[in-house]
Amino acid sequence: MTAETTAPGTTAEQHVGSDLLARRYATLGRHSPLFYNTPLELVSGNGVWLTDAQGRTYLDGYNNVPHVGHANPVVADAVSAQLRTINLHTRYLNSRVVEYAEALLATFDGDLERVFFVNSGSEANELALRLARQHTGHTGVLVTDFNYHGNTITLAEMTTGLTTREPLGAHVRALHIPDVIGASDEQELLERSLAEVDAAIASLQETGHGVSAFLFDPLFSTEGLLHTPAGYVEGVATRVKAAGGLVIADEVQSGFGRIGTSMWGHQMFELTPDLVTMGKPMANGHPVGAVVTTEELLDEFGRHNMYFNTFAGSPVSSAAGLAVLQVMHEENLMARAAELGEHIGARLHDIAEADPHVRAARGRGLFFGLEFIAPDGGRRTAADLTKALVEDLRERGVLISRIGPHDNVLKMRPPLVFTREHADLLLEQLDAALHTLPR
Ligand SMILES: Cc1ncc(COP(=O)(O)O)c(C=O)c1O
Structure with missing residues (x-):
């Protein structure tokens, strides 16, 4: 959990006098994370702007769920119209659902031509891992050594990027992802890192787990927005496939045009995943997720499992998803x-x-970061600096966060309706905040 999330018992405690915070503690408990030393009560949003309970507005430089902007009227109207017409599970025919499946699948290459709708990123990854397990007959999974892919028990056993009580599963190997920034010899780094992958695969095979999947976020965002050596991700995918495993691209953060140069993060690389999972920005806040895959994998799974998901891919979810794609297209986002x-x-x-x-x-596109180092001889760590900057920027009316194993990378990932004017405002305030740091 990033440290700008205020743990109960620390600074937020001082503000427990706030009636709403006390009521929240009394109902949701004291472990449900909150951002900032003094939690921020947001009451409305519009585009890239958020307004707090005191009427102050903030530039949203953090939230990727409101992909086409807070309170987007196209999404709100589509959801409302569909709610007033019909909203049911998918065991009856409904044109809106099929229309959305067609529009979503049209954004994929190759034989990624089938979709399972789910309700969240966690559920998408859980289902993708289940498909991979059944298809390969293996259980072994490769992930990264600072990952987050969701909150189910299966995923908790592979989580390395935040605290979980479950230990790393015996069938899981966590790869250290190479980063070219600061590397003196990219080729040597590539070879060394791929040798680590070979060793992880060998270890899964020797222990009888085999390889079912490599699950990765193409932006390595939780990991701190790493820039991998050319050929690394392709090298892992080739090795995993050679060992009989499948490649799962978790596009919860990197998908839906976020990187700017392509719709999907995996399209940065020369590879086609077997499964692509998605969630967060998909329906602008309406809970929708999906697993996109091939006819072969869907058919095999369908022949052996009766899979049904009550809320997933409902007409209302589909209307919201379609509205997001429509706005993205119309505004060339x-x-x-x-x-x-x-x-x-x-x-x-x-x-x-x-x-x-x-x-x-x-970073790239509209997901960018600044990595900090601790000042020489100073008592403050790089994480202290980023914490101070995140808090300072909030005071300046700009919301951002931080990521990475050392919490030392400022995380800026605004709604996609950001404009040049918004970017310049964010940069101006960031500059001003940086100038407050001790020199
Ligand atoms: C890369 C990635 N995958 C999966 C998830 C889980 O998604 P959800 O919270 O919708 O279950 C997250 C959530 O932060 C994520 O960042």
Whole structure:
């Protein structure tokens, strides 16, 4: 859990005088995470803007769920119209559901031409792993050593990026993902990292688990937005497939045009996954997830399992999903993410060059980061710096967060309706906050 999430018993406790916070503790309990030292009560949103209970507005530089903007009227109207017409599970024919499946699948290449609808990213990954297990007859899974893919028991046994009581499963191997930033020899790094993959696969085979899947986020976002050596991800995929396993691209963070240059994060690489999972931005906040796969895998699973999911892919979910795709298309949001990504990336690189606290600029499209290092001889860690910056930016009216194993990478991932004006405002406030750091 990132540290800007206020744990009960720490600073938020001081504000328990707030009636709403006390009522929340009394109902949701004290472990449900909250951002910021003083929790922020947000009461409304519009596009990239959020308003708190005191009437103050904030630029949203963090939230990827409201993909086409907070309170988007096209989505709200589509959901409302569908709710007023019909909303049922998928055991009856309904054209809206099929229309959405067709529109979503049209964004994929190759034989990724079938979809299972689910309700969340966790559920999508759980189902994808189940398909992989059944298809391969193996249980072994490769993940990264700082991952988060969801909250089911299966996923908790492979989670390395936040606290879970479940130990890493005996059938799980956590790969250290190489990062070219700061590497002196990219080729040597690539070879060394792929040798680690070979060893992990061999170990799964020797222990009788075999390889069912490699589950990865193409942006390595929880991992801190790593920039892998050219050929690394393809190298892992080739090895996994050679061992009989399947490749699962978790596009919960990287999908839906976020990276700007393509609709799906895996399209950055020369590979076709067997399964693609998605959630968060899919329906602008309405709980929708999906697993996209091949006819072969869907058919095999369907022949052996009666799979039914009450709420998934309902007409209302489909209407929301269709509205998101419609707005993305009409407002050309993917191209805009590419253009803004270039603009923001260039500015962040300049900051990284000039500011001794900053090690590197990271990310692509509208998912960008700044990695911090601790000042020489200072008492504050890099995580202290990012924590201070996240809090300071909140005071300046900009919401962002931080990620990575050391909590030292500022995480900026706004709704896709961000414009140049919004980007410049965020950069201006970031600059001002950076200037408050001790020199
Ligand atoms: C990469 C990734 N996969 C899966 C999930 C789980 O999605 P959900 O919270 O919708 O279950 C998350 C959530 O943060 C995620 O970041």
